Amino acid sequence: MKDIILELYDINALTFxxxxxxxxxxxxxxxDYALKYIEQTGLESIIEKLxxxxxxxxxxxxxxxxxxxxxxxxxxxxIILPWIEEENVLLKDLxxxxxxxxxxxxxxxxxxxxxxxxxxxxxxxDYIANKIDKVSEDLEKYISKIERLDYKSPSQxxxxxxxxxxxxxxxxxxxxxxxxxxxSETKNTVRMAFTYNDFDYKHIILKEEKILGVEKIExxxxxxxxxxxxxxxxxxxxxxxxxxxxxxxxxxxxxxxxEWLLSLLYIPKIDEFTLDEANNIVNVTSSLNYxxxxxxxxxxxxxKGILEEND
Numbered sequence: 001m002k003d004i005i006l007e008l009y010d011i012n013a014l015t016f017x018x019x020x021x022x023x024x025x026x027x028x029x030x031x032d033y034a035l036k037y038i039e040q041t042g043l044e045s046i047i048e049k050l051x052x053x054x055x056x057x058x059x060x061x062x063x064x065x066x067x068x069x070x071x072x073x074x075x076x077x078x079i080i081l082p083w084i085e086e087e088n089v090l091l092k093d094l095x096x097x098x099x100x101x102x103x104x105x106x107x108x109x110x111x112x113x114x115x116x117x118x119x120x121x122x123x124x125x126d127y128i129a130n131k132i133d134k135v136s137e138d139l140e141k142y143i144s145k146i147e148r149l150d151y152k153s154p155s156q157x158x159x160x161x162x163x164x165x166x167x168x169x170x171x172x173x174x175x176x177x178x179x180x181x182x183x184s185e186t187k188n189t190v191r192m193a194f195t196y197n198d199f200d201y202k203h204i205i206l207k208e209e210k211i212l213g214v215e216k217i218e219x220x221x222x223x224x225x226x227x228x229x230x231x232x233x234x235x236x237x238x239x240x241x242x243x244x245x246x247x248x249x250x251x252x253x254x255x256x257x258x259e260w261l262l263s264l265l266y267i268p269k270i271d272e273f274t275l276d277e278a279n280n281i282v283n284v285t286s287s288l289n290y291x292x293x294x295x296x297x298x299x300x301x302x303x304k305g306i307l308e309e310n311d
Contacts, residue, residue: 008064008071009080025083029273032083034064039077039217043070046217050194053109056212057102059084059205079215080154084205092238095204100243102211103196103229104250107222111193111306121184125177132173135267139166142273153282155273162288166268169291172298173266180259194218195225200230205247222251223261229288229296231269241296250299258301265294 002013005026011033019023019034026033040282047060047069061069062078064233070077112182143163198216205212253261270287273280 004011004043004071004073005080007206008066009062010065011080020088020210025091026080028249034083035078035079036074036215037078038070040215040218043077043079043215046194047214050214055106055109055194056304057105057209057211059208059210059212060214084208084210086202087205087207089145091206092201094206095201096233096238096240097243097246098206098209099204099211099229100197100247101250103225104247106196107193107225107251110192111222113189114146114192115188117188119185120190121181124184124260126183128173128177128180130175132170132263132267136170138272139163139170139268139270142270153277154278155277155284158281158284158288162284165288165291169266169268169294173263176259176262176266180256180263183256183259191254191257192219192220193222193225195220195222197225197228199229221257221260223253223264226261227264230242230265230294233293241300244297245300253301262298262301265297 001016005013007013011026014025014029015027016035017027019025022037024035050058053198059081063069064071064080064258070079071079076130076260128295142159146152146160149156152160194217196211196213197218197220198213198215200213203212226244230240230244268287269290271283273283
């Protein structure tokens with residue numbers, strides 16, 4: 001592999017240090033690099049389009065001596081990037097602020113409208129309806145089991161006492177889903193944009209004002225990017241709503257997109273109970289925090305006038 005790197009990039013690799021299953025740190029006399037194996041096709045085109053629309057927030061791969069971002073070795077694609085040391089301090093609030101500002105810019109700069117047939121919205125409706133039904137069934141299974149117990153653990157009491165909140169969330173998810181169905185009945189187009197879909201605080205390098213992970217970019221409805229990021233957070237100590245409010249001021253959702261996103265956000269998020277009571281306490285507490293955070297984001301989305309502001 002050293003010879004390949006030297007031939008393609010004029011980089012004289014001394015050693016390779018395995019960082020993960022698909023990432024290696026390349027040590028040289030001058031500086032360090034990252035070698036990352038990728039499966040994504042079409043990355044060349046995506047990077048060129050990102051640069052064309054002036055999205056320069058990513059740590060982009062180096063071009064090889066054939067003027068390509070993606071190289072191949074024994075049929076496997078890989079990219080070479082500058083190595084950036086992970087920051088010692090998480091600074092979650094600042095990282096989330098930076099990321100959501102980046103996300104709004106990415107979506108605004110790349111979105112376009114495509115025509116879809118009627119089945120697209122029907123399949124989307126069915127997909128979300130099945131998600132809601134599955135979570136609802138799980139909640140009913142948990143509560144039925146707990147109610148029959150003579151002795152209830154603290155986590156079970158916590159779940160039991162807050163069960164109405166879960167049911168309210170299910171009802172709101174179903175209501176938003178029906179609103180989505182109504183608002184999309186006459187639609188034959190949907191917005192698509194470049195989406196990141198890989199939120200992780202480790203991917204946000206504040207000192208460089210850069211985002212790692214350009215190879216995860218794909219074209220999709222932007223609401224899924226917002227939803228994925230939100231479900232990856234579930235923060236207790238970070239006031240997420242103020243950063244989402246700024247996102248929704250910059251990227252204006254259509255009415256059908258608002259209901260689409262709300263139908264997903266309202267769905268409770270809870271793991272299966274185990275024999276580990278400490279884990280169960282964390283599970284229920286995190287789940288209740290998710291309900292609180294999703295309600296706050298829903299209030300922002302539904303706030304009259306919030307989506308008409310431009311600053």
